[in-house]
Amino acid sequence: MTNLTRRNFIKIGAAGTATVILAGCDSDERWVKIETYVHAPEEDVAGNPKWFATTCRQCAASCGVIARVINGRAVKLEGNPEHPVNRGALCARGQAGLQVLYNPDRVQTAARQNGRTTRDYAPIPWNQGINQLSEALNNAGSRVAVWTGSTTPGHLADLFARLTEAVGAPAPVRYDLQSGFVGYAELANSSESALGQAGMPTYDIGNADLILSFGAEFLGTWISTAGYGREYGDFRSKNVGKPRGYLVQLEPRMSNTAAVADRWLPIRPGTEALVAQAILRLIADGSDGSQERRDLAGQLAGDVNVEDIAAQTELSVETLSTLAQTFATTERPLAIPGTPVTGRDNAAQAINAINALNVVAGNLGASGGIALNPPSPVDGLSAPSASSYADAMDLITRMAGGEVDVLLVHGANPAFDLPASAGFREAVENVGLIVSFAPIVDDTAVYADLLLPDRVYLEGWGYDVTVPSFRGLPVISSQQPVVSPLYDNVSTADVLLTAAKSVNGAAGALPWTDEVAFIKDMVLQLPEAAYPAEGDDVKWAYFLQHGGWWPAEAPETEAPEAALSGPVEASPAAFAGDEGEYPYFLHLFLSPILGDGSGASSPWLQGTPDPMTTVSWQTWVEINPKTADELDLKNGDIVKVTSPNGMIEAPIYRFPAIRPDTIAIPIGQGHEAYSRYAKDRGVNPVQLVSSEPASDGNMAWSTVRVKIEKQGDNKALALFESTITHGNSEEAHIPF
């Protein structure tokens, strides 16, 4: 090689520069192609964006979203600032709604499966699919069952309910992992004793100044994250004319909510309700707070010994006293029961013990307290109520007993949502025809005979009575197509309306020509909205344009009378599994990113690091470093987690913010289908939970014990860099 002299260096440099400039002058634009529309979207102006208001369906909260649409394509979702539920906020799952629309594994037309679980699908014309459904419904008579989930749109739930009522079948089951895990049915039932009427309560966090949250992950996955997130902003800010709120989170593992709490109390799992009892006792016996509160506490408090409770909960008497004193003296305290409470045995009793605190606080129906959804202004336009786990099990029993000829599944994924021992997969063998309306073949659609994929929410119509609706406003959220449907799919509501035309008894109950006619019929009955609109056409247009209907001011409601009478009883939760054989408590939680697993089909969400651990794309087992050292486990070591009900294998993550006697596993992964991104990724820890309904018909999520065995393999965790590793951060002092 020749020497690189200065002269040569300059020559080469000059030549290089000239080449770059010349290459730059040779315009690439010469080859720019303009791809025309085949069918131009109506009223579309090339390059000009449009915005449409609609409703998010990534969870059950029904947040308002605004979609930015350019050249006929939805390109961005943001929260609708006008919408009373989320007031412009939108969570990661809501943002990722675009990937529900553009998922490459969507079913693109109606199909028939040639043999269940074969995954051999043959496309069929839609009229053939609808005719088959119609004939099957006609032959089945009342032997029809509908299984919906918490994300099934309100208008469709109403149509399903009309159908089952018309043919004399039991009402649709509305149960999925989200509603089951968070305990929608249990919370709604508890309102009966606390507020005198069943219904999902709204917690007015924004106006409270002290929150005792018994494991309610309201900043992560609990009921209405974006809505409660906005409420939390009000709770913390002084500019709404009240002191900055103080948040105490009681749960064995630090969640998103615990991470921002003023005080995180990692209490012994299963003893949450005892804390409520101790506080009642301490307020009754103490001298803090108003006489009224002390009297109420005296009526409701059980005959309990605070020192015993301190020992059982592993909180000091001093801590309990501080909680009681703060609760008694704060102007607007609020107690919230979360999954550790709604997912235990004697759930109703435990929720009552916590609601007794709200009775003492005098916050029922009051600012900063708990209240029911305001009554719907229109008959027949109310939020569908969630089913309990026992209701779901009833349906499985009927299926197994051959009492169901046609099963329609929409918005739920029971083959994934329930432990295998619940027997869903066996029960389907005795069902004549299973129809799945899932847009992507999920774990349940694998068992379906007929796929009639619904349009996804960005290309379909609907409405939703939002639960909870904040600040006492009744809200009917509107859903409209923001883009033309991508594929040859028919909306499930239209399938139902068409099929019902030739079903005996159903035709009269479902007389509408299509879903829009039905939605219009319901919506145009609504009284005056917050925005002025005169005449049906304007009302309808504004209903869509604003993202829904809500009045300018909350209707006046009478303060409910507490039906709770004392003393409230509560005992420590009874855990399944012998302590000697299964030494650890199992703490399951919904992934804040994947939710109940319905987000697992989105690669954006799969790739989003979990906020507490930064793990993505997999299932992990959180374990305290102290316990991990005892078991000689390092990050990524595969362990076998065994409960009396089942077993899973997953890598561990050394997480300092968890009790050493507890292990935590996120729910959301472990699908056997549901797109290329979700299939065969991670494990489903639901298998560790007992399929036997607990005493109140709920699933016993929070009363499971497990053992851990090291398997010898190691799987690298997909972690964000520069966060907690094996380094010093683990030595941070966390008092247990």
Next chain:
Amino acid sequence: MRVLPALLFRRRTLIIGAVAVVALVVVLVVVLLLSGSVTSAQEDQPIAFNHQIHAQNGVQCQFCHNDVTRGLSASIPSVQLCMGCHQSIATDSEEIQKLTQYWNDGEPIEWVRINEQPSYVHFNHAAHVNNGVNCGSCHGDVATMSVAEPVADMTMGFCLDCHMQQEEKERLIDCATCHY
């Protein structure tokens, strides 16, 4: 004093280097100033669309380029719009058969772009057409062209020639009017 590494080069080298840098900057500025519209040859187009025939038959520009008064872009018509006439007009032409094939396949036509501004220029058709600028002022008499060709050299000078003569000259020659 420590000798800086750059000083290890001979003075002459430094001068040559400095001259090279200045030359480079000059060349880049010239390239940027001259860059404007981009041209393309007829054979690149997937269908030999003939503007002349359409114009002679009384089809107005805006019939096909229907976003021109509403949007930034004049827009290229959808296949559907073409087929609105060509279901029945000139169906035995080879070119129309190509078009029909696109329509039957449900495929978009990939036209090759004739005029294009660089990405740092925001040109708005609606602002011009709605203020009385004829299509022909920039695109020439397309009605006489069998194949659309760029007629004007759409550089900044071309734009300014006209902008300088306007009443609202101050605003119209502001850099940020087009470069934002």
